[in-house]
Amino acid sequence: MGNTANIVVGMQNEGTLKIAAYGAAESLGVDAGYIKGGVAVSHDETRYAVKVDQAIGAVDMVPTDEKMTIKLSLAEATLSNMALAFGYPDSANSGGTFSFGSKEASQYRTIYINVKGPGGGARKYTFWKCSPTGKTSQAYKLDNETVVDVEFDVLCDTTKTEATRFGCVADSGSDTTPPTVAMTTPAPGGSVAAGTKAPITLTFTEAGMMNEGSLRYGLTSDATIMTLSGSAPAALVAGAITYCAQTKTLTFVPTSNFTAGSYQMVVTTGVKDAAGNRLSAPYFANFTAA
Numbered sequence: 001m002g003n004t005a006n007i008v009v010g011m012q013n014e015g016t017l018k019i020a021a022y023g024a025a026e027s028l029g030v031d032a033g034y035i036k037g038g039v040a041v042s043h044d045e046t047r048y049a050v051k052v053d054q055a056i057g058a059v060d061m062v063p064t065d066e067k068m069t070i071k072l073s074l075a076e077a078t079l080s081n082m083a084l085a086f087g088y089p090d091s092a093n094s095g096g097t098f099s100f101g102s103k104e105a106s107q108y109r110t111i112y113i114n115v116k117g118p119g120g121g122a123r124k125y126t127f128w129k130c131s132p133t134g135k136t137s138q139a140y141k142l143d144n145e146t147v148v149d150v151e152f153d154v155l156c157d158t159t160k161t162e163a164t165r166f167g168c169v170a171d172s173g174s175d176t177t178p179p180t181v182a183m184t185t186p187a188p189g190g191s192v193a194a195g196t197k198a199p200i201t202l203t204f205t206e207a208g209m210m211n212e213g214s215l216r217y218g219l220t221s222d223a224t225i226m227t228l229s230g231s232a233p234a235a236l237v238a239g240a241i242t243y244c245a246q247t248k249t250l251t252f253v254p255t256s257n258f259t260a261g262s263y264q265m266v267v268t269t270g271v272k273d274a275a276g277n278r279l280s281a282p283y284f285a286n287f288t289a290a
Helices: 079-086
Strands: 017-021 035-050 060-074 109-116 122-132 148-155 167-172 180-185 200-205 225-229 239-244 249-254 261-267 283-289
Antiparallel strands (some): 035 060, 109 122, 122 148, 122 167, 180 200, 225 261, 239 249
């Protein structure tokens, strides 16, 4: 008998697809926005049939070529999505104008797709090196949406091991436990050297995977990670974050040197794990630069 819990249905409501620069982490990717008709991942291979005189049929099949493609229709017909579909770099879209006419090089992206997995968990597809084919169409019709069709060729990434050069699919089991977080460098209440760009690290405790798309730095309405100065009124410290999925460690590095004073790291309940569990309460940790 089968198990209905293993039936995979549709895409998750949030963070369904992230498109990042080639080699960049999911947290640095751009959400592709609303998608119409889902995402189609196709795989094809060419095999050589080995035949010998002593046998009527083929005695072996040897793979000689392998190809993967990703197809989707973006429901938001923005200029940046059009540039992506045409296979142009982000720089082709500037000042409200998308300019196209001559490509100098192929564009490579890393794509992360999050869907509902079997058993109530989550499933993450990671494709390391993808190139937009430039095959696209946009139709402007009365009483109908204008979607941007995008197609990617998934290339072999020779920087990876041979068994993972196309990508990987990872499942996380059914998980109802909220993740936790703690500042690890320095320890809460500790200090860093003033006049330096000392990194601040946060470590998540989570049985499965974190939703890297939920780790967003800044003061925008959807930001989930902040470093605030202790002076009144508190101000955001300019900087950037990176995330290591293997160690579940987030690192913040300021744009400018820390000045002497007190600071606070803030993590909101917008941070989630791959199963959709949020932090149970906001996290606050103080440190000083001295």
